Amino acid sequence: MGRLLVIQVFNGLVNGAFYALLSLGLAVIFGMLRIVNFAHGAMYMLGAFTAYTLGERYGLGFWPSLLIAPLLVGLLGVLIERTMLRRLYNLRPAYNLLLTFGLTLVIQDGVRLVYGISGAPYASPPQLAGVTNLGFTMFPTYRLFVICVSVVVCGLTFYVIERTPVGAIVRACTENPTVTRTFGVDVSLWVTAVFGFGSALAGLAGVLAAPIYSVDPLMGSELIITTFAVVVIGGMGSILGSILTGFTVGILVAIGSALYPPIANTLVFILMALVLLVRPTGLFGLPEGGR
Amino acid sequence: MKTIFLAALLLVAPALAQQPDKVTVGVLSDMNGIYSALGGPGSVVSAQMAVDAFVKRHPEYAGKVEVVSADHQNKADIATNRAQEMIERQGVNAIFDVPNSACALAVAGVVKTRNALFLDEGAGTTELTSEQCNTHTFHYGYDNYMLANGTGTAVTKRGGKTWFIIYPNYKFGQNLNLQMRKAVEAAGGKIIAPSEATPFPNTDFSSYLLKAQSLRPQIFGTMQAGGDLVNVVKQYNEFALKKGGIGLAIGLLFDTDVDALGQDAFAGAVVTVPWFWNIDAQSKAWSADFQKRFGKKPSWVHGGVYSAVSTYLDAVARAKSTDAEKVRAALEGFHFNDFFAHNGSIRPQDHVLLLDVVQVEVKPKSEATEERDYFKIVSRTPAAQAFMPLSENPCQMGK
Numbered sequence: 001m002g003r004l005l006v007i008q009v010f011n012g013l014v015n016g017a018f019y020a021l022l023s024l025g026l027a028v029i030f031g032m033l034r035i036v037n038f039a040h041g042a043m044y045m046l047g048a049f050t051a052y053t054l055g056e057r058y059g060l061g062f063w064p065s066l067l068i069a070p071l072l073v074g075l076l077g078v079l080i081e082r083t084m085l086r087r088l089y090n091l092r093p094a095y096n097l098l099l100t101f102g103l104t105l106v107i108q109d110g111v112r113l114v115y116g117i118s119g120a121p122y123a124s125p126p127q128l129a130g131v132t133n134l135g136f137t138m139f140p141t142y143r144l145f146v147i148c149v150s151v152v153v154c155g156l157t158f159y160v161i162e163r164t165p166v167g168a169i170v171r172a173c174t175e176n177p178t179v180t181r182t183f184g185v186d187v188s189l190w191v192t193a194v195f196g197f198g199s200a201l202a203g204l205a206g207v208l209a210a211p212i213y214s215v216d217p218l219m220g221s222e223l224i225i226t227t228f229a230v231v232v233i234g235g236m237g238s239i240l241g242s243i244l245t246g247f248t249v250g251i252l253v254a255i256g257s258a259l260y261p262p263i264a265n266t267l268v269f270i271l272m273a274l275v276l277l278v279r280p281t282g283l284f285g286l287p288e289g290g291r
Numbered sequence: 292m293k294t295i296f297l298a299a300l301l302l303v304a305p306a307l308a309q310q311p312d313k314v315t316v317g318v319l320s321d322m323n324g325i326y327s328a329l330g331g332p333g334s335v336v337s338a339q340m341a342v343d344a345f346v347k348r349h350p351e352y353a354g355k356v357e358v359v360s361a362d363h364q365n366k367a368d369i370a371t372n373r374a375q376e377m378i379e380r381q382g383v384n385a386i387f388d389v390p391n392s393a394c395a396l397a398v399a400g401v402v403k404t405r406n407a408l409f410l411d412e413g414a415g416t417t418e419l420t421s422e423q424c425n426t427h428t429f430h431y432g433y434d435n436y437m438l439a440n441g442t443g444t445a446v447t448k449r450g451g452k453t454w455f456i457i458y459p460n461y462k463f464g465q466n467l468n469l470q471m472r473k474a475v476e477a478a479g480g481k482i483i484a485p486s487e488a489t490p491f492p493n494t495d496f497s498s499y500l501l502k503a504q505s506l507r508p509q510i511f512g513t514m515q516a517g518g519d520l521v522n523v524v525k526q527y528n529e530f531a532l533k534k535g536g537i538g539l540a541i542g543l544l545f546d547t548d549v550d551a552l553g554q555d556a557f558a559g560a561v562v563t564v565p566w567f568w569n570i571d572a573q574s575k576a577w578s579a580d581f582q583k584r585f586g587k588k589p590s591w592v593h594g595g596v597y598s599a600v601s602t603y604l605d606a607v608a609r610a611k612s613t614d615a616e617k618v619r620a621a622l623e624g625f626h627f628n629d630f631f632a633h634n635g636s637i638r639p640q641d642h643v644l645l646l647d648v649v650q651v652e653v654k655p656k657s658e659a660t661e662e663r664d665y666f667k668i669v670s671r672t673p674a675a676q677a678f679m680p681l682s683e684n685p686c687q688m689g690k
Contacts, residue, residue: 004501011497109323118328119521121553124529131531137501140529212529213494214521216551222492258498262460265490 007137008254014143014212016250017150018205022227023234023242024154025201028161031174031237032194035085035093038100041224042107043199047073047206048215049111052120062125062211070203077199081192104221112217119216146208153204154243161239170194174237229272235285245283311349312613314356316342316600317383319373319398320413322362325517326390328547329590330413334388335360336585337593341600349608356604359383363394370394374401374409384613385410385603387596392416392463402427406615408622410603412595415463415543417679420641424686427615429622429642432595432631433565435466436679437648437672438543441563443474443512445650445670446540449561451510453483457499457523458514458542460488467514467542475512483508489515496523500530503537514542521552528556546590549653549665557665558655565648566591566631567666573630588663591631598631599644634674641686645674 022044029037050072051065060068080103088095123129124142131138161167170190172180177187206220213219230249234241249268257264275283318338320330335358342356359381363370370389377383378401386402389395390413402409403425410429411419415438420430447454454475458464468486475482484506487499500523503511511532513523520541527539539560546567549557568578568588577597581589606621607613623639633647651666659665 004498004505007501008498011495011501014497015495112323116328116547116550117323117325118547119518119551121551121556123553123556138504138531140531142529212525214518214525214551216518216521218518219494222494254495254498261487261489261498264493 003136004258005255007139008258009251010134010137010139010143010147012251012254013147013247014250015254016247017146018209018223018246019227019230019250020154020243020246021150021201021205021208022223023230023246024157024239025198025205026227026231027234027237027239027242028157028201029195029198030231031239032170032191033085033089035096035100036228037195037198038097038224039080039103039107040100040198040202040227041220041222042104043073043077043202043220044206044209044223045111045217045220046076046107047203048122048210048219049115049120049206050203051207051210052115052122052215055122056120062207066204066207069207070200073203073206074196074200078192078196080199081195085195086188108217108221115217117217119214119219122210122215124211140212142211146212149204149208153201154246157201158239158243226268229268231282233268233272233275233282235282238282238284238286241282241284311352311355311608311611313382314352314604314607314613315381315383316356316358316603317374317377317381317386318358318360318388318596319363319370319377319386319394320360320388321365321390321394322360324365326365326413328550329545330388330390330592330596333581333585333587333589333593334413334596336581337589337596338387338600340581340584341597341604345601345604345608349604352604352608363389363391365391365394367393367397370397371401374398378402378405378407383407384607384615385618387411387599387603388413388592390414390592392418395419396423399423399425399428402615408603408615408618410599412599413592417466420643421679421684421686424641424688426619426642426688429599429637429644431599431644432591432646433648434643434678435463435542436470437565437677438563439467439470439514440474440679441648441650441672441677442540442542442561443471443480444478445563445672446510446538446561447475447478447480449669451538451540452480453508454480454510454512454540455484455503455506455508456482456486456512456514457489457496458486459491459493459516459519461491463516464488464491464514464542471512471514471542480510489519492519494522496526497530500526500532503532504530504535507535508537510538510540512540512542516543517548520544520548524552524556524560533559544653545592546588546663546665550663554653554656554659554665557653560653561650561669562653563648563650563672564591564666565646566594567651568594569661569664570649570666570668571630577630594631598629598635601629602627602632602635602637636674638678638681640681641684641688643678645678647674648672648677 050069054060054065128142132141234245256267338358361373385408392414395414412432415435417434458468541562544562610617610621626636635646649668650670
């Protein structure tokens with residue numbers, strides 16, 4: 001049993017890697033734009049399908065796709081922000097929800113029309129196929145790679161936003177857009193960039209997921225609900241909160257599902273309810289009034 | 292002048308009455324959702340092909356047989372409404388396809404009290420012909436019993452003696468798990484650990500695969516279907532269970548699942564099917580025809596719809612009526628052979644279509660000779676043993 005639990009920690013890290021990447025994207029977008037982006041799951045799914053298409057049509061393998069697919073998804077995010085979201089900032093938040101939710105349905109059905117409902121095959125890159133001996137178990141090499149990529153990307157994002165001049169501008173735009181504007185910063189450009197970056201993170205998660213999960217039009221809609229719960233637990237808009245909570249929830253759910261399988265899908269929501277009872281702003285969130 | 296015309300019309304009338312009834316065939320399916328690839332628009336094409344061939348055999352029906360279709364969107368209440376509309380407004384005499392067990396049971400409830408029949412090819416539940424059977428409902432092609440019984444027996448007899456099974460925790464999965472266990476034990480196999488119920492839907496199956504790794508059964512049985520099945524098999528390969536000598540047995544596998552994951556990912560897995568597109572020369576010829584019309588190769592549901600519509604229309608011709616009771620009588624106990632149903636017969640007591648079924652192993656891509664050449668036959672189950680024996684069937688048709 002003890003050995004199984006240790007292995008489950010690794011599996012939890014894999015799931016956590018996806019939760020962290022996705023909720024980080026959501027948190028960055030929420031922090032800057034104050035919108036809850038329902039289309040995030042669709043961006044994740046598009047990342048996987050873009051990788052598939054790059055491979056099928058243009059013969060590009062996993063490695064180039066790992067860079068190109070997030071870029072393309074990020075560009076789509078930029079386009080969506082510039083042409084649609086932008087027009088809704090002065091309206092009530094419900095309009096953003098409607099727009100991003102509607103976009104999700106449009107994107108899902110579009111993909112379904114092109115690729116069909118049953119999904120697309122995608123193999124692990126040959127360099128990472130097979131298993132690695134961790135001493136106590138044989139663990140798929142590709143999964144270890146996913147954990148590493150996620151940790152590195154999350155760490156870099158955190159570093160850039162909290163410790164660099166670029167991050168300082170982003171944080172300033174978040175804290176007080178009006179004042180930041182008076183300093184000559186083109187806030188609207190930064191808003192677009194941040195939305196594009198958040199979408200690209202979802203796209204990256206999608207590419208990483210393609211070799212281990214079913215690549216189908218609904219893959220994002222299932223994962224995104226859990227991710228929202230992670231964001232709420234971590235505190236809406238908190239960068240560090242979403243990363244740490246992503247990995248923690250991944251591990252807790254994996255251990256929970258090893259001890260009592262039926263709880264796997266519910267555990268995250270139980271956690272969310274408990275956290276909301278004790279700390280309504282989430283584990284790392286600041287009170288709304290503090291903003 | 293008018294009177295003469297009317298008189299003439301009256302004289303002709305009896306002759307008109309001799310002409311066959313108009314027949315309307317209804318295809319009720321999932322047109323856009325997860326089952327649309329294996330049923331859906333392809334089933335409409337199949338039904339039309341069956342109608343065309345029937346009219347060629349029976350020229351007196353030329354222009355009298357029509358196919359209509361509707362989408363049940365995988366919701367039982369919509370299935371109920373659509374089935375009612377088909378029968379009452381469009382004059383549908385028989386409904387076909389209907390994947391999704393909940394929808395199929397809803398349609399069975401509708402035809403029960405109406406002058407229409409229902410021949411289901413798309414759904415798996417055995418309840419259509421057992422607990423919830425009725426005189427107007429037929430089950431055609433496959434069901435959960437046949438899948439589990441065929442695969443469990445065949446794989447165990449081929450040497451897979453020790454089993455560990457996982458199943459999705461809803462009716463379909465629970466049912467399949469029970470049948471599979473029974474079949475394995477009856478064939479002399481052993482279930483070495485309690486079957487694990489997995490949440491549904493689920494993406495991460497690693498904990499179950501790790502458990503399988505430590506249990507070391509000869510066969511890992513997965514009762515998952517669709518997207519969940521794709522996830523299980525992807526991760527089964529990832530955790531390299533096959534290399535560890537743990538074989539894979541699958542409860543329900545459609546060609547479309549193999550499309551979704553690629554042939555090599557499934558290679559070596561064993562599953563039971565009633566039919567596949569290149570099972571024999573006759574089927575290949577039909578499938579080529581289907582592909583010409585639809586653009587894709589047929590699933591076994593598409594083959595089943597063609598066979599069922601043909602069998603139904605022939606029964607209408609024999610009964611010289613579309614009256615549900617008369618056609619039912621013409622169908623019950625009927626023996627026939629076509630490209631889909633080998634040694635086919637309709638069991639009068641519960642309306643199960645009995646037919647020979649096969650256990651297939653998924654070929655690796657290197658052995659495939661053409662596109663979608665997925666399966667090789669490893670054993671056959673004759674019609675008489677493939678389905679639930681009457682002695683186990685609680686069906687009580689209200690007679």
